Amino acid sequence: MASNKKYWTSAAELKNSSIVEKLSKTEFVGEIPTDAFLGDKETLETSSTSRRDFLKYVGFTTAAASLAACEGPVIKTIPYLNKPNDIIPGVADYYATAMADGYDFANVLVKVREGRPIKINPNKEATSDNGTSARVQASVLSLYDNNRLKSALNNKKAINYTDFDREVISKLDQVSASEKKIVFLTGTMASPSTDKLLAEFKVKYPTAEHVVYDAVSESAAADAYEAIYGTRALPNYDFSKADVIVSIGADFLGDWQGGGYEKGYAANRVPKHGKMSKHIQFETNMSLTGANADQRFALKPSEQKFALVNLYNAITGQGLASKATPQDAAIKKAATQLKAANGKAVVVTGIQDKSAQLIAMAINDALQSQAVDLVNTKNIRKGNDAKVAQLITEMNAGNVGAVIINQANPVYTLAQSKEFVAGLKKVKLTVAFAMTPTETTKEVQFVNATPHYLESWGDVSITKGTYSLMQPTINKLFDTRQFQEALLAWTGNPTSYYNYLKNTWNTDILKGQSWNTALHNGTFKVANEETTVTPNTVDLNVAASALAKTKTNALELAIYTKVGLGDGQQANNPWLQELPDPITRTSWDNYLLVSRADAEAKGLKNWTVDNGALNGDLVDVTVDGVTIKNVPVYIQPGQAKGTVALALGYGRTEGMQKEMQTGVNAYPLVNKVGGNVTITKVAGEHQFACVQLQHTMMGRDEIVNETSLADFINKKKEEYNPSPKFSLDHKEVSVAETDLWEKFDDTIGPHFNLSIDLATCTGCAACVVACHAENNVPVVGKKEIRVSRDMHWLRIDRYYTSEMTKEKGEEEGIVGSGKYFEAQTHPEDQPEVSFQPVMCQHCNHAPCETVCPVAATSHGRQGQNQMAYNRCVGTRYCANNCPYRVRRFNWFQYAQNSEFNFNMNNDLGRMVLNPDVVVRSRGVMEKCSMCIQMTQATILKAKKENRPVNVGEFETACTNACSTGAMSFGDVNNEEEKVAKLQDDNRTFRLLEFVGTKPNVIYQLKVRNA
């Protein structure tokens, strides 16, 4: 609006006096005599400001101006203009979903902060609780993998999905018209809605066929089940119902038949009323399961087959054809114990041979094992090796018109990879669905970029009758499309997969129950109508004689998977690469495991170099004509003599960052288990990244305290779990009475304790990755791990028993000599194994706290030993004075540093960082905080809801991830808490209690049922 109002600023202006006009023209009262000053040479010379002074002023003002400019960079936070309903900044949302990548299947609870999934937790309310392994825990980082496919590709060129579909459909039509086969080669999907989609696809294209392929095959077991019960599935096992467990080559605490058995196993590993399960393991290489066994016997792969038949014969009294093995006495004893268990017994085997699996099932049948569930079978390994082999033949014969690959990387994982690639060339249409570039995507015409499971809809049925839903927790990061969406498009179905999934569930599964509830819970259980299955009879004689024909070789091959990389899908995940293997404690590698005896015979060595790092010899490994070159040798205690073992999942190169291209690919040997191995030492040496160089306890047995079941039942606590005693005034007193320090007041508010039960800790390392993810622990890479600069806040120490005991030393009269100490450092050839998770012990009298000159580490009111990163000047004195060596120093800047090119060095990878935990800068010390961000959040939540914190509500990342319940956490001031009750348990001890540190972490000793 225009206005002609005039505002005057003074009375003079109102009166329009001339002085106002004059003043407005000349702002300054007098004119500045610039000309006069500069023009007059004389005045200039007499001026007190010399040229030097002038320069000084200029210099000073410039310096002052530049100093003033030295401010930190301004990082702007942009607030929500319209706040999404379900996002409150600073408050995490949790969504139940399921992981199913063809190898790992789990019901998970995803923690989402500000729209970003940042942490995978197990869904503890799931109907089929599979637990979360290290890989499942780490899978969130694979979402933010910088190497992911960002769009669809046609002949390695980006293409949009409309064109993609047009071309694929036209080719499919041509193939269909020519009546050639359209083959879907997929990993196990166990997805009811996908199965339905595939069936619909088959209606449109009748020549379509579905071949299921598992990279790490359990085909033999599925074949065996199919032979007896007619359907393709795997029996389920409940180890909690078994008092005697005999495993012949089954790593059931690892990845055997999809894993997930540790919870049931652990349930019976703590003596209750003087009873616990007895676990006997016969195996080739030291597996996680073997490490946990009460008795472990080493057998070659070929001998395992004979042992299984011998076990059958011993139990049933029959005389199936077999051969003798070195462990027949143990087999006989095991058979007696199995029979005596009266149905509370189970035998499992990991031998990849249908005959062996048939015999194992027959043994369980003979034992009337209550632990085997033949009705509610497992669906997560459906691969069929025979069909895969047939497919390759047909492809090469030119009978296949189209191959569509999903959730599989056959070019990398097939032993017959070369034939497969040759076959692909003869196929008209080749399509691969993949999240990252793989060896397979390189060989096909069309590549459909798929979303991560955290960006996808889906369903999975882990066991028969249980269903899990997969829901996206973040918008798709890239231009990706699910396999199912593609199928819908190709079958001309316009519905979205979400609607399709919902409809399928509503009609086939939920049958009137709420979809929203099912989605909220993440899982749904259907009562199984069938309660029994009827077996067909199989001729065990045929099976046994097939097994008896197995040739025994001088040096046999075993193939295994590691806790870290599994089948290798997530090989580009730095958390998994950096995760030390629980057995070898070596990261960033696979290697040929060799027994000490074989290594000595072949002149192979491992040795420690000056900086404490481990080096080893290199060999070429040849098995039945297939050679793998330059494989590092790792001498493994417990390895059966005359065998070598190599882990799968390594040696990938496609879609992999250079740092992550580690190890050798063992898949070419995957079908040669038991094959005759020749190894030739080659020039050069390998540098391992091994974090534990001393494998025995050096006579310090109280570190990982153990007892036998007999002692535990019959003896007093002081005998099998003695507390340290000190002499004070010639009297024996406890550590508490020799205390120099004043006690902290721990009565107000919560006082946290963490308890670790060594009897049920299997060493699976899920907690290590959970801690890594929760606390923004940096990945430091192979070179740094090598020189003991691992940053894991939580490590799992692994000890072997030594060949030299004090008794033996006394016998030889060498106790206390250099020879004795040297012998103590060598593990036994067939050692017993102990695991011990060690994190900051949060000592009530912490040695670290007294020595910090700036008080950067001090005691919290809730019992934690706290670390103020901002205050730390980095003298590292605290780390030196920590008897547990749990403190980790930031030797370099690990985040945003191209020298450490891992997830913290790219924008995408940094999205996984937990905003509640600060990323530490270089030069500061860090360590376990007892997840103070989690406990504080729990307290605040309770406060807001105006209630006390519930029993069991306090959690840390490690206790949350622990599938077996070995770890528990809580407030000891609340007597109802499990940790409070465990304080005075007969099995409870504290690590290095005699030092007087009074830790807030307690351990329960392991009981061996030997």
Added chain:
Amino acid sequence: MSHYESPIRETLILGDKSYQDVSNDIAAPIEGKANKLWWMVFTIALVAFLWGLGAIIYTIGTGIGVWGLNNKINWAWDITNFVWWVGIGHAGTLISAVLLLFRQKWRMGINRSAEAMTIFAVVQAGLFPIIHMGRVWDAPWVLPIPNQFGSLWTNFNSPLLWDVFAISTYLSVSLVFWWTGLLPDFAMIRDRATKPFQKKIYSLLSFGWSGRAKDWQRFEEVSLVLAGLATPLVLSVHTIVSFDFATSVIPGWHSTVYPPYFVAGAVFSGFAMVQTLLIVMRKVSNLEAYITRDHIENMNKVILVTGGIVATAYLSEFFVGWYSGSSYEDFTYLSIGAATGPYWWAFWALILCNSVFPQLLWVKKFRRSFIFSFFMSIIINIGMWFERFDIIVINLSRGHLPSTWTQFSPTFVDISIYLGTIGFFFVLFLLYARTFPVVAQAEVKSILKSSGEQYKRAIAKEENREYRK
């Protein structure tokens, strides 16, 4: 003061020196030009210093990770060098303060250089605790400086904080004591100086010393008071340094014998370093008249005594560890485990250099040999470096939990910084040798008439006795 001294006491100034001669001799290196040898050694030292400086800058710019440390062995060469240099810095104060209180006149020929060495060594020592910090830029936080952050304060429980006080006190007291002694000597140089610039500088340095009786009286008093102050420091500094280890809970560190044993070790290594420097210096700077065979022998005797204390401490450490029967003591730095373990060479270097070879000093001929004493001093310096290396690295590499056992190997940066401090030390010492009166000439003059050769000879003749040359 009577000038009479028994002729059987050793002659401390050789060669019929007059007061004028003493002045001339002491002033000669300052007034003359440096020779080629000086320039050569100085250049080498300077290059080493600059190289070390570069290594320090690289460390601060990149991270402590450029050293060979790891999460189990968090200290190695850094603190080894620190303790080594502090130990070396012990001889000066002992010579000038303790021997002053005990009225040991032979100290007069060597105390100035010994003290200079002390100060320069403490400067090197002080570097390491600073640069070993992960965040050097926050180093001032170890000082109890009042701040606005509420109760943010240093932790007075920490031995590292005690170190801060101990070292800074020691450095300042030593510096004041040294400077006080220098005043009359600077004044002497000032009075001789002909160039105005030099004159100005030395007048400043001499704080206006006039040579009046009052000046001398105050000088004597202050010297005594400072000697009284400095004497407890001789004991306290290394006692406190030893607390870094003794108050910890780590096997091998947690040991009550550390304070006396560290002090003895410090004097042992300090005297060895004095030997190293003075045996060279007396030749290069023509000070044979003032630093005599007797001086060397006296110092060797101190080395023998303190070396004996150190050896006894080793034995007791070894025995107590073994006698405890604790498996945690099997691998401490003085144990069978260490002698046969991966660091056997460091263990034996320590035993041979510190406890075996120095026993040769029981032989008088060796004790009085310049060459032998020089080599022995080098051996002891090496041995004492290994003592600290063993204490830190061997003990840390064999902690409570065998799962954490590892090893350490230095990187080129570790080595560069160590060589750099040696370079820096010699840069300072060589500059000192060319600009400072390297012998306390005022004090020496005070004993000229009692311990000068010609006076001894005269008295001996009068009393008809032999005099000790």
